[in-house]
Amino acid sequence: MKRSELKLQFRKHSRSISQMVEEMDKIREAENSASLEGGVVNYGMEHSNTELNNYGATSNEFLDLTDATLSPDSEYDEALAFPEDNFSIVTVGQNPVLVKKQNKKQIVSNGDHANDSSSSDDEVDTTKTYIKPPRELPYNYIYSVPIKFNSFDRKIFIPGTQIHVSITNFERSMTTHLLNPILYTIQLQHGSFIWTIKKRYKDFVNLHNSLRMFRTSLNFPLPSRTHREIRSSFRNNHKISISTINNSNIVDDASNDTMNANKKKQKKKRKKGSLPRFPKRPDTLLSVDQIPARIKQLENYLYNLLNITLYRNHHDTINFLQVSNFSFIAALGEKGRELLIKKRTGSTNPGHKKCNLLGCFSLGCCIRCNYFCSESCCSQWQQRWLFVKETCFGLIRPKDGIVRSVILFDQGFETSLGMYSTGLRSGLQILTNSRYMVIKYSSKKIAKDWNNYLKQIANTTARDFTSPNPHNSFAPVRTSTLASWFVDGANHMSAVADALEGALEEIFIADWWLSPEIYMKRPTLDGEYWRLDKVLLRKARQGVKIFILLYKEVEMALGLNSYYSKQRLVQLHENIKVLRHPDHVRVGVFFWAHHEKLVVVDQTYAFVGGIDLAYGRWDDHKHRLKDLGSISITAKQANRQSYIAIENPLRSLIVQSTEILQATATARSNNDNLSVTAQESLTITTTKTRKVTVRKDNETDEELDEHTKRDTPEMKRKGITEKIKENVKITGKELINRLTLNTDGGGTAVVEAPVMIKVESVVEEIPPAYFELDGQAKLWIGKDYTNFIFKDFTELNQPFTDLVDRNKMPRMPWHDISSVVVGAAARDVARHFIERWNASKLEKARENLSYPYLMPKSYNDIRVDANFWNKSKVTLERVTVQVLRSASNWSTGFIENDYLEQSIHEAYVETISRAQHYIYIENQFFISLGFPDTIVKNQIAESLFKRIVRAHREKKVFRVYVVLPLLPGFEGDVAGNSGIALRIITHWNYASICRAENSIFKRLLKAGIKNPLDYISFHSLRNHSTLNEVPITELIYVHSKLMIVDDRTVIVGSANINDRSMLGKRDSEMAIIVNDEAFHDGKMNGETFPTGNFAGSLRRFLFREHLGLLEQHLNGEEDEIDINDPISDAFFKETWQKISKDNSNIFDDVFKCIPNNAVRTIATLKKYNDEPALSKADPEKAAEKLKSIQGYLVDLPLDFLCDEDLTPPTASKEGMLSHAVWT
Template sequence: MSFDSFLRKAGDAIKDIKDKFVEEDEHSHSHETECQHPNTNHRFQSAFEQSSGDVKWYVDGASYFWAVSMALEEARESIYILDWWLSPELYLRRPPARNEKYRLDNMLKAAAERGVRVCVIVYKEVTLALSCDSRHTKHALEALHPNIKVFRHPDHVPNRKELVNSFAGMSLNPLSLAKASTDALTSLYGSVGDSVLFWAHHEKLCIVDRRLCFMGGLDMCHPIADAHPGNLDAIIFPGQDFNNARVFDFEGVNNWNHNQLDRTKSSRMGWSDISISMKGPIVDSLLEHFSDRWNFIFDEKYTAKDPGKYERIELRRSGSRGHHHTLDDMSERFQRGFRRVMGEDEYEDRERRYGGGYDSPRAASIQLCRRRVSIWLASFFITATSNEQRPVQNRIGSAIVSRILRAHENGENFHIIVVMPAVPAFPGDLKSDDALGTRAIMEFQYNSICRGGHSIIESLQQAGVRDWGRYIHFYNLRNYDRINTSSTMREAEREAGVSYEHARRDYDSRHGESRGSYGGRTYEERGDGDRGYRGGYREEGREYDDPGRYNEYGQLRRDYDEDDRRDRYGYSEGRSDEQYGRPRRNYDDSYGSGYDGGRERYSGREDYSGRDRYGGRDDYGGRREDYGGRREDYEHRHEGRHERYGGDREGAYGQGRSERPYERYQSAAAKVENRTWDTVSSCYMEGGTDIREVPWQGSEEEEMNSFVSEELYVHSKVLIADDRIVICGSANINDRSQLGNHDSEIAVIIEDPEPVETTMGGRPFTASKFAASLRRSLYRKHIGLIPDQRCDRPTRGWTPVSVDPQDYDWGSRGDRLVADPMTHEFWDLWLATARTNTQVFDKVFHAVPSDRVRNWEQYDDFFGRRFVIPGVKYKEGETEGRVEYGHVVRDEFPGGVREVKEWLSRVRGTLVEMPLHFLEDLGQDLALEGVGLNFATEEIYT
């Protein structure tokens, strides 16, 4: 069977699966009379008509999760969450040591104790390929309180024995799939007959009390609660929250406190994302979407499996379309989002005829790309311009080419800016065999943009547009920081007799122990250790636990309840709060209490200078000296902080255990004077101190070795057109998100009626406040025109839309510089900033991808032979002369650290040019020859 045929038949898999479960399905036939098909006459095939409401944006996770925490804290009726991955241990407010009650599981437990109904739907992953561990999510949350219910979906068809046999002897991770056999992939992704089902639920949605909604690109999971500019040396991220996916993937996330990264050597990968909150009639559409999904899964899975444990969600309002039960309709049902849209009907009709699924994000994106004059697009990016680019089917690339050609022919001023990840967030040296999947994704991206004969740029050149750079631009994000490994640390280590890293691991382990080790045992006592646990799979020895779950044929026993079997986790139905280390907390019963509406609530928090320790780590919850300021300034600015916004002052663990490594280190560090900043990320943002003036206590060589860099991962899914319209949601620019019969996605198109008078290309122009403020904020963030953002300094922009409207500093210096994105003055600033930043990172850190690397020989010379690359096994002596991954290439700087800081002082913001020439000499040999080993990986990657 050809891959194209396979792709087209993917949607038929659901019907095939339905036939296998017809007996289990009969119990709910009585519900079918309620079913009605969605109204496909809505624009872009949206499931819902246009609606209205108020909306507020959040740039990056710190402000967004703070707003979510405010809503969860005041929930009185219901909390509905729909996520791809949910980490119960996620801190919605930072630093953790002062915000224990704002950890997600604690907040949901407290809400449940108030009588709030908590319903969570998470994607049930393929455990051999993904490490998000939805089983842990389900068991950890449901064990907290009977009012918390968690659904995992979908179930995967193949039995365990097939999976074991198919993948025997393989080191399993998402990157090894390209080498798997056809039979193995068929088993892994649930093939039935001639079809396959391997999509994922990718939506991100939270609805509180049926009146307030949060959605966008952020799951409630590790490691994404960033404040801009995305600090690398951020001890505010405990356990696996401190993650760099380019170094190590997540492993054993049920043991969240276990972390392989050495914080004294490795940087954290920053995370750039965008989300929104909404209130008003639009929430009804989202509520209906969630309840339909919940009820469908209930009918399809949990009615017979757990009778009496779960129940349907009934909508009190009239006009509900009812739920859809049949598996025939599932492929369409999971594409239903809501869209607030505008556009021409004839184009919409043509788009509706394009395919069989609900592909509203694609239809809307294509139309906006074709009909606007200024477009900002931040997303994962794989698209096509023609049928010759199979297997890629979405034609957003074609719409971009058409619009640029029209602008070129008419002499129009038109620009598209695309911001996307530099490298997919998978670990491994790009040259290694394990990185084949990473290279495959990059191959599809480059073929979308500039290679392969049918890309966007090549199509423009073939049509006579030689100066395509006038119209479209591609960028990545990258940042740097300085790990505080000064002489202060060594002195504290000598005094304590314990290393910083040992103390850090002790603290992380203690956090997990104090909050409740599942089954009453610690991580080590359960025997999980460092063996790379993933959903019961142990890579060493290829052993699978809990054999009693399966019969002699390797099939799941009928009497075994996979979702609720807790013995292997040590759960018991009656576990008390104390056993789980989560003391019951008292909550003020008045709805909305603690929010006085005044600006003074953001002015500071109680002085906690007495807690100051080395590096401000104070239970690894804080960073000293205002994240790069002086101690006296920090203490002054924190006077009078309202406790509600400063977080929970409880949560200091291990009191009275002075002999533990953590307390020993903290006690010693408190006696050592330290003038070294924990982070220097403020230096390249507005108002930041010049990096050349930042103090360091130690030798110049040590300071040079302390600088680190990493890509700032672009996880955003947003399109802004003409400062008037915004598409924001969970959908990437790729086939998995756009076709309508792959991953389930949700997005909203926002056209704010509140105008703002501005200019576009120097001419008077009326924009919308929502779109214009969001676009300007993003531009300013990327080129360093906003101040450094503290994780514990909330503003009006950090609250839900139900509390404060959008807050933006109209008319400020930074705002004026980016107000008109079509002028020569703006482009001079934008292009020069990106060029300078790119040159600095190329020289100082030899970051890859880079245009200085056109083939593997240049890759080795520029990168491979200069770094100790994580995961690579070196022979004795091979690491001599190399530096740690992400650190400064010393050979470039005969002038030492002073020369390094001269270069770094030129960096502004995080914007860098996307290296379109990276490995271009390889032609089509970057990865596709490996992908061709099986028939399924192409669709996985696109």
């Protein structure tokens, strides 16, 4: 670099004295431990007396970078030296400022706080006890505030860890690079990270000159406090005392002479912060014999440079080393390769590849025109930092350090070079399923080298995602994976809550519907502790980053109110980020939905299934129909035990508070014990002179506060007694032990309290209704108590207000299945979430810096906490897992409109085809018609038909169980105008089963199978209970998406059996296919057959639940029915089908249920509803009959409305929609 160029660059670094004075306060705030009393000066530079005296000299007079600054007898370049290690750089404005740090003793002596001292992030404080430095940066560094690349505040390197340098190879070419013929291969090691870079001599020269320029820019002394006082005095025309001048830090000639003399004595010694002399002779003048010496020189120079923190953190050094903020984060895997490149704009837009001039350039008719257009005319190039990790790569904008994109390696990954592909000589084209980009390198050789490197990564660490996988899935098969299953929402949500509680870094949630106020664990004995929004808030405050993807519904069609859910969550904490997708008008998607239900913790534990974290989903194996909580309204007021036998925690709290007040009054008045009979009342008068009456159980009158309702949620009641709870907190336990509650046969209770006492502490009035509560807290609070067919959701912004009258309307139980996987399979689930999040971010929040791009963690170092599931008591089995999905361009961001993934569908079809003995299916829908069909396209029914026909021809026993809901979960009356949507889904279900010509039943009959029920049977679930002493019943809504095959294979996820879920281009879905690795002896048709620990246990659990055997099994009792052989006639026909039929008959006799085989038309349905049911005519007889019910299993009535046309009227809004919406 020429001298004139150095002067020009130096002027950019110069600052006026006034600017530096203004920045002093900023410096002191940024570095509490910095000392600026003597001014910040270059202690390593050698200054002549003239330089030191000419304080007001221009920048050109200070610029002396010739070799005269080098001592002829020294091997070290003192011009680049720092005398001590206790310096740091603070960026003020656009300029670096050198700051000398104080040690602890200096800080104490100056009156500063000792704990304000801090050392550099990259240095070890030798004054403190040695702590072993970390060998990696924590994962949460990826969410640090972005910092521009030329800043000195970037946290790049591992604190306290050296960088080791070794030049391992060189290539010499005198023909192509005359001035810099040698290309050095440099291997660097920082902690456990090893990487290589290739540099020429000119790269070292540029770095050296840049650092000299940087060091010289720090040569100007910044004014100290004394200097500022002097200038201020001059400015105000005040006289300066001699003592002030003498005490100032301005150096005189004599002191300069002394200083220079001392420095000359030490010239031959190497200073701790100095560098070896940089070799001046260019490589082109070196002989072959001199190359090893040159390598040693460069190694020594670079090693020493990297051990000086101020130089190592310089942005030119960082660029030279090709490192960034993501380089040394172990969770992201190996360091990979990085480089500063230029990227052509427009590659983020799907389908926008490059200027094509109406298709002319794609024909290759004019390569030169293509080059001119791509390079000069129609393109804009932006500087980006390209980084490549194990399974992804991305771009960072250097001017502000913001990540502009993260791209995952996938099966569409391709690269190409050259003029024909890119229109550039040094260009590289990169293509994936989600992105297309053209980048430009500084030379054709570098572009070729990067092309080879990207292909190498694609064929090694990213091979699992770039190579074809079974079922054409984006993810490979993962062996030896830990997994577990959950039946019904109670177990699932409890495990999810514990997993969220154990999160350390990240939480990913994707839901079709999410209710922030949902309680994850019940009963709610811990108050709001396990409410979802409270759990997320707690983790966000701990620094965990939470990302939530919600389906953005069409508000006219669905009442999910995802906007409320988003606003409710994002306002909790800045660490909670929520994106809703899609924007219907922009994307042009109105009918399809994001249907995945995912929860991923730390990219290590992933829940996959059909359970949304939403209202109505929490349920257990009891499938209760009512939930009156602590209130029990009966037709006849029953004589119950005294309320003194407290079971409700709230009532216990109130009585304990009463005991405190009573005990206080007793201690003051020394009154004797007072006997309160069952006919008496205990009245407590507060300071507000309000009365609370404690009434006995045999009283029938009710004194309710006008603002208090019986169905007030238990959680809202808590606020009323908040102050009482504080009083109880300390002394409650002691007093409850002192209070003895004895009731004799006459119902007399001994209570130690006077009739009237005055409470000195402020206690809010306790409504008398709270003392009438009995039983347990509510399990379903507010909107969570649901019956979808009776009333769909409204006013979701009022979560604690009941949707239906629980005193009259039974709730609709919810049956569902989910699973959890640990390790690499969980990484795959997280990868799908990351792909969706990044696509949504690019589409909706591209410039929103608070919503970051996400990055997948490494698969090579998966750290699983062995104690993670201790609280949940989750039993994990070792299995083989593959993650499946339905994805397309609208849902996942693919750039090609016709590209999609339907690996769930392909897994279903293949697994059915390979089934040996049985198939067990639970699903919300069964919409699948056989071939050929022009409307329904999925091949599940076709595969079932072929497999049954094959078993029939081979004369082998083969069974298919199908469990569906009795009615679709749509609000409306089956016989009325409000039930059009309900009837449409019913039509397609029955058409697929038995009514259409290509239905599975009719095709089996045509194939010669006289009784298809010998092979396949369809069932549903129903439960019964009593409400107000009247028998009631309600269907159990089967929402599962499950298939079990041969006790060894399970598919569980969010995908329904219909085209919406299976075809890939409609709804987005996720599922896993699990194959057992551990087996034990089982039976199939009386013969020994290995049954898997995972699949077999899940099948037996479901059989026990549906047949009413689960409760006794959980109590440790033996099963009354042998469920080990699922295909024998003794079980399939004489047990399963018989119990189902018997239960159906009893339910029909008692309740006259709908649907029913006796109802074949809507007219018949109306007459059927008018007939009185036994449950109302004779409740006692009905109750007696219901004792014969076994479990929940019933037949799906295949003749229900079979003589009625259930398709929608053409003029209705439902009839105007395409069949694809319903199928």
